[in-house]
Amino acid sequence: MGNLLCKPTGSRGKVHDITPESAGWGYVGFSLYRLEPGDVAEEATGDREVILVLVEGKATVQAAGQDWGEMGARMDVFEKTAPHCLYVPNGSDWSAVATTACTLAVCSAPGMGGHQAQRLGPDGIDLTPRGKGTNTRHVNNIAMEGREVADSLLVTEVFTPAGHWSSYPSHRHDEDDFPRMTYLEETYYHRLNPGQGFGVQRVYTEDGSLDETMAVKSHDVVLVPKGHHPCGAPYGYEMYYLNVMAGPTRKWRFQNDPDHDWIAKRDA
Numbered sequence: 001m002g003n004l005l006c007k008p009t010g011s012r013g014k015v016h017d018i019t020p021e022s023a024g025w026g027y028v029g030f031s032l033y034r035l036e037p038g039d040v041a042e043e044a045t046g047d048r049e050v051i052l053v054l055v056e057g058k059a060t061v062q063a064a065g066q067d068w069g070e071m072g073a074r075m076d077v078f079e080k081t082a083p084h085c086l087y088v089p090n091g092s093d094w095s096a097v098a099t100t101a102c103t104l105a106v107c108s109a110p111g112m113g114g115h116q117a118q119r120l121g122p123d124g125i126d127l128t129p130r131g132k133g134t135n136t137r138h139v140n141n142i143a144m145e146g147r148e149v150a151d152s153l154l155v156t157e158v159f160t161p162a163g164h165w166s167s168y169p170s171h172r173h174d175e176d177d178f179p180r181m182t183y184l185e186e187t188y189y190h191r192l193n194p195g196q197g198f199g200v201q202r203v204y205t206e207d208g209s210l211d212e213t214m215a216v217k218s219h220d221v222v223l224v225p226k227g228h229h230p231c232g233a234p235y236g237y238e239m240y241y242l243n244v245m246a247g248p249t250r251k252w253r254f255q256n257d258p259d260h261d262w263i264a265k266r267d268a
């Protein structure tokens, strides 16, 4: 298994460009632009659908032949307000011109032309708590199952308080066996608050053939091709991540690691 921890290539411009080819998988793509006022990002979606997430800052956006005006309101991701997002179908062009310092995530997966360009937030995205005790975290569902807004993409944001765990108890979604489980590749784009912090993410299979534990820093991306993928935020450092998932079926069905499922049962 290749290196799962992707470091940004810089601090301005397109600092991540993860494609199915570079990741060695079939579905998920993830790019990140860090823009200064006046900087431009523009792409053609080709055979992929895209969800643009204004992680922070503002930009004027044109996409699929429409002018979407200035998007973005959250100037720091840890304000935790709902993000401004735009769905752009396959076979379209989009461009964004930063009007403030801006972090723009480009989440992509195979598109089938089933949806029109549309705003996905901030309306309709409500910060929702999940879990108990030091497993409590807060989720902004951007385009998860139940919101039929994309052909393949599942996208969500998670805020994990300092000292808490998330994506936990450990779970996996790496078999195409609906309704028991779906095969979903996944990326994690991480941020820490304060920014110099680190978090921890483990990616592992139950047979131990994959077992990587990574220290993640702000703007790192972790690839999850298979296996369980829990995260921990150290005391003093709040963690944010943006998840992109996709596979052959746009459903999120997972199984907990049997060793740790007792926690889910106890907390249910």
Ligand SMILES: O=C(O)C[C@@H](O)[C@H](O)C(=O)CO
Pocket (backbone or CB within 6 Å): 130, 137, 156, 158, 166, 167, 168, 173, 186, 229, 243, 254
């Ligand atoms: O519950 C969480 O803490 C987030 C995870 O569900 C995350 O979105 C994921 O691992 C999806 O498989």
